[in-house]
């Protein structure tokens with residue numbers, strides 16, 4: 333077999349066999365196939381796509397390039413959730429403790445931020461002392477004992493994906509559905525859970541801008557998961573405006589804790605309830621979604637979910653006092669208010685702009701124990717459909733610099749105010765199973 337022949341085959345729109353995909357991935361990992369040939373192949377895939385069989389073969393090949401987490405020693409049903417990335421998406425911090433307190437086991441490996449979105453691991457590191465590097469033994473022990481662990485992805489999960497992703501990033505080949513689906517699912521399958529819930533974000537602040545694109549990606553990932561014998565479901569959820577109010581590491585941790593106390597923003601609370609209830613339904617812990625939602629409500633009102641979160645912080649060596657005293661979390665030096673310049677209805681809160689503003693403030697660069705940087709971000713209080721008067725606070729900017737003109741303008745312009753009311757889209761757009 334020669335790489336050049338396979339590149340030409342894909343360029344002509346023909347399907348690659350499992351053996352050919354094996355040859356390409358192994359050759360790329362070993363260095364026998366150079367970056368320039370793999371780049372050319374990736375570009376051909378962007379134009380010609382991958383069929384279902386090719387997607388599954390690519391996923392399994394990338395999965396087999398590294399370690400698979402063996403969760404068989406854990407008693408109970410191991411679940412995983414994955415979000416394709418959004419602005420203000422702190423759902424894992426809430427859903428994991430909820431479902432753990434309902435009896436499921438959430439053994440989660442999470443990533444760092446990508447582009448304008450923050451990663452769960454970065455957020456958790458805002459908790460003083462919290463360790464995301466946990467040995468495999470301790471990870472399994474923690475999940476067995478308290479039902480949840482959220483840790484950083486080990487280096488040896490799907491190394492072929494890591495190498496390919498880095499190449500895609502610099503060759504303009506990130507956006508092919510087959511490549512994204514295989515990339516995400518290789519890591520999800522490697523994490524070992526039997527049930528996988530995917531939160532595919534749609535809209536201005538998401539990587540998938542339209543419902544059609546998101547549906548195609550969701551269907552591809554669900555098919556790969558189910559064909560690999562994992563029960564996989566996807567929710568398409570709205571990411572036109574930031575999720576909840578807070579965007580930025582420490583700000584999001586506080587909002588997650590408030591949500592676990594039953595005092596979270598309405599959209600965030602609704603999405604977390606739906607995700608948690610879906611996990612309970614998928615795993616037959618409940619018979620109907622309504623029953624699932626009731627269990628979730630009980631996990632919140634009884635404080636069982638908050639307690640699960642406390643246990644996770646304790647096991648991962650974080651300071652549990654933050655739960656009672658938010659002032660122990662990082663704070664920015666300055667807080668600026670962004671006020672409405674006119675009366676009217678908020679018709680848009682551009683999530684992408686808010687996410688980019690938080691990144692400009694340094695939210696994406698914040699490193700563990702950097703108490704000041706961890707506190708930066710934006711709180712976007714205004715939501716689509718709200719009526720505001722001139723002078724009402726739409727958002728606060730949490731910054732460490734005094735001069736933030738560019739960020740201020742970005743945040744102000746992210747809010748579009750119009751004379752007519754526009755109703756916000758529902759947070760759950762579709763379920764793909």
Ligand code: URA
Pocket residue numbers: 497506511512513515516
């Ligand atoms: N996230 C991933 O893990 N892989 C992709 O290809 C895109 C987003």
